[in-house]
Amino acid sequence: MSGIQIENLVKTYGDNIAVNGLNLNLEKGKVYGFLGPNGAGKSTTMNIITGYIGATGGTVKIDGYDIFKEPEKAKKRVGYLPEIPPLYQDMTVKEYLVFVTELKKIPAKEKMKNIKEVLEMTKTTQVENRLIKNLSKGYKQRVGIAQALIGMPEIIILDEPTVGLDPKQIIEIRQLIKELGKNHTVILSSHILSEISEVCEYIFIISRGQLAAEGTEKQLVEQMAGENNLELEIKGDKDNVKEMIESLEDVFEYEFAESETENIVRLKIKSDRDVDLREKIFYICAENDLPIMEMSFKQKTLEDIFIELTKDYAAPEKKIRFKKKKDKQEEEDNVSDL
Known part of the structure; x- marks a missing residue:
């Protein structure tokens, strides 16, 4: 089965319930929005989908592979940009992306072709030889998205990708997300409604770790x-x-x-x-x-x-x-x- 299937997902931290019986079904080829206030459980759900953290209960399947039972096969299908991009500041952009290809076990003959492709997609070719610490916040976000694209996974997960950006940078990142949506399934997590509304085709509203509503923006307005x-x-x-x-x-x-x-x-x-x-x-x-x-x-x-x-x-x-x-x-x- 393609896409992502989440069934009865639960994550607790002591007495705190971060995710509470969440059920979601995400088909391939759409830009999905996870919309909810801070603390709603969005980032926790993202981290579980990508295998960064475990779950207290429930299942997550990516293209039919259980993230807990077959993590390697499941993770190969996902690229992830956390809210704070995992960047090595003293590397150049190109050095960092080479490092990521090694982590993802990209075959040697495909590495440079893959890096060139993601540099072009994220419009970071002009800064490939600059140290990451000297880049603007907007370019750092682009490099973060580039590392998520290494290996060309079918599913791209972006957690609060425009936090801290100026208006011009926000517009540029949103346009990049729309472009990615043409060839990838994109999951965008945000508490900014205008961002979800502008970029996403289908919306999940998360509240207190549960699914409060889902649908296109038009469907949500008409139904509710x-x-x-x-x-x-x-x-x-x-x-x-x-x-x-x-x-x-x-x-x-x-x-x-x-x-x-x-x-x-x-x-x-x-x-x-x-x-x-x-x-x-x-x-x-x-x-x-x-x-x-x-x-x-x-x-x-x-x-x-x-x-x-x-x-x-x-x-x-x-x-x-x-x-x-x-x-x-x-x-x-x-x-x-x-």
Whole structure:
């Protein structure tokens, strides 16, 4: 079986659970994103996949090879860039890559061809004879990616590859990752949402060592957004505004907010994602002589979903819940049961 299969993966450190029953299936030929806050278990999972550390329980198979039972065969299929690149600062770039080819047991006749290829891919040919310690942070990251590419493994794993880079360097590394995705399966771990959104085709959201959600960005938004949010400031009496809002069938939840201005009612309204209430509210406010002072419409984004899935559990705020359609259906069901 090709790709990576992770089943019921567990990693504990004493009483601390870093990875908790994680199940993932990664097919070949995509750029995957591991998205989660710091401490979510992303780096631990990466280290287990690559064989750097063991697991407390579960299995990890790479192209069918168990990383714990057949580590040599599994590791040959993976190139890895840790968050801190494993660079020898007093070597030149070329010397370091020769050293990596020896570690990876690349046949002697293929070494220089392989090195030339990864230098070109990472655009580091111009610095191949410079000492690594004299390179910029961006070039050091490129050299780190180059060492991961030695041997041309099918799977490239990059853990927080743009941390500490300036904006220009970040753009360059992201473009390099996209290029790698054309011929390799790439796994990118990051807590930076914009990076995952821009580079990755498929996203795993990790929280507290578990899989919180997965899918393309479009799928995640469509499946989990679930609602539209409308914020309003209406000039008028609060009771009149409340009566008006409750006359709208498509409102399933609303709440009032404090207003610093007298005779101005502030509120938030929620409706199904496929319902846009702006036009209805405009006309009903006009009919009831209630001027709209401000109206803002918002659909949930991937950022909203990420925050919601990874936030600490907290007591929910008290809200007025208005579910006319559902309550009516429940009444009909109760009658039919009599």
